[in-house]
Amino acid sequence: MAEPLLDIQGLKTWFKTDDGLVRAVDGVDLRIDRGETVGVVGESGCGKTVTARSVLKLIDMPPGRFEAGRILWQGRDLIPLDDAEMNKIRSREIAIIFQEPMTSLNPVYSVGEQIAEVIELHQNLSRKQALVGAADMLKLVNIPNPERRVHDYPHQFSGGMRQRVMIAMALSCQPKLLIADEPTTALDVTIQAQILELMQEMKERFGMAIMLITHAMGVVAETAQRVVVMYAGKVVEEAPVGALFGDPRHPYTQGLIRSIPRVDRSAGQQARLESIPGTVPSLLDPPPGCRFAARCKYAMEICTQAIPPLKEVAPGHRVACVL
């Protein structure tokens, strides 16, 4: 197999808080190949965002720290790199877009200046050339009147348009990997559809890989090729998208899929939603054994004793469950 683009091995990102040590990411393995879209799903607090931010080392340290593991970017471990070396990788090789574009854009600079800054820094172009490049990028992400809008400020754009600006900025250096952290969660459904289509279009054009972090199973089903399901700081299942939705093996994944109402099925076919009892455990003092055991309807004694490792059940389909 060719060398993966990104290969996270046994990553542990922990945070020291007043209440104790929070094991936000607690031994995560995750691989992304070139040009592939990988969906990372899970509920709030499962560690998906911390995993993504760890890759770009956007974690405040302290309180955070890398306890263990390696983050191999094209074979090279990113963890020992200093900020100057990381800056060569950020934007140019790995770019990120966030859930709330308004808080990630600087309100006192025009969007053109902000995109131009990225281009200037990473491509050694003059300011003037960079501004032209910025307008081209806005045009690429289908913002009407790009030559004029390049001088506008973030507050003059709607939520969907701001996310387009973020995508334009992220793609301005043609990265090999785009990390999209809940890119459509704050958007209305018709705008979400526009942004997902735009990301697909950009992917076809630039051939980059996408790490799509979301809690929406529908979004993953429609965009990802491979899916990684996280629960309480760990990966519980990983599979090609068809296998994950067609034959989910982990009880948590099964519960997650069955708990969503489906627009395309009549209410008669789905009279009652299956729900997962209880709530996500605290990451402060995670119970020994499988983190899901307390909510799992198949839990046995062995589940509370040792953490089940990920094992392959079919080609490319790995599950962390004793069953």
Add this chain to the structure above:
Amino acid sequence: MSEEEALLSVRDLKKHFAVSGGIFSREVDRVYAVDGVSFDIAAGETLGLVGESGCGKSTTGRCILRLIEPSSGEVWFKGTDVRKMGGTALRALRRDMQIIFQDPYASLNPRLTVGAIVGEALTIHNLAKSRREHEERVVQLLETVGLQPDHLRRFPHEFSGGQRQRIGIARALAVEPKLIVCDEPVSALDVSIQAQVINLLEDLQEKFGLTYLFIAHDLSVVEHISTRIAVMYLGRVVEIAPSRELYDTPLHPYSEALLSAVPIPDPTVKRQRIMLQGDVPNPIRPPSGCHFHTRCPIAKPDCATRVPELRESKPGHWVSCHYRG
């Protein structure tokens, strides 16, 4: 449905908010948040109200309870006009109509215990004769929504999002209401918890014969829980239909586009998606004629001048479009 059969009838409801500006804070503009909304809800049914942010669905819900004073229109509840009610009658009305909010944390007083929050309405409406009866009733309410009796003395911050929403539901149930306006009750919750709360709402409806106005932007959730659905766009209802019928045969081009944009959690399902161009227009100066004509794939020139009426296209299926239905 005739007005006699309906538990709640809303007729041509409007709410305009003034936009003030200038040195004397004069009204310089108006936001037409709700711009002539009419619908009926029969006893025991769930009417879903869907639409994108800013379409006026929450304002509609709040106008019905008069948490926001409507600008014009009528709201009939069990045959009386809610808009004409004063102090005592209004308080009595609030026993019959309750609301559950989206953010269960922001809507619970952090300084009160759960027992005090749930029991407050019992005191206000004199629903318990003694302290013992009061406490018994609160415990019973907590148990009804799946909480423990010992949660009584805890504070809202000690609970998870899903449990807080249960507290909000218990508070609404305390006065034995007939109608509950559910304003995005599960939007802030994780999917596995969302299912718990939806199931709870369905169980309570069956047990107490409740009627719901269920406001949400998540179409899958609305379809699951609703008997009928009203779709709103920029302050107006564009379509009302029985929930399955709306999903199978949407008539209004906006409903159609909205439904086709919902991602389906099944990679084997491939659908033709109708992409809407642009954003929802500014409700300060909504487009003339049909509000949707600026984004409508089938718009014709007269859509910009003529306002379409909501008319019954098939029995029970209402649509406001010149060219569909």
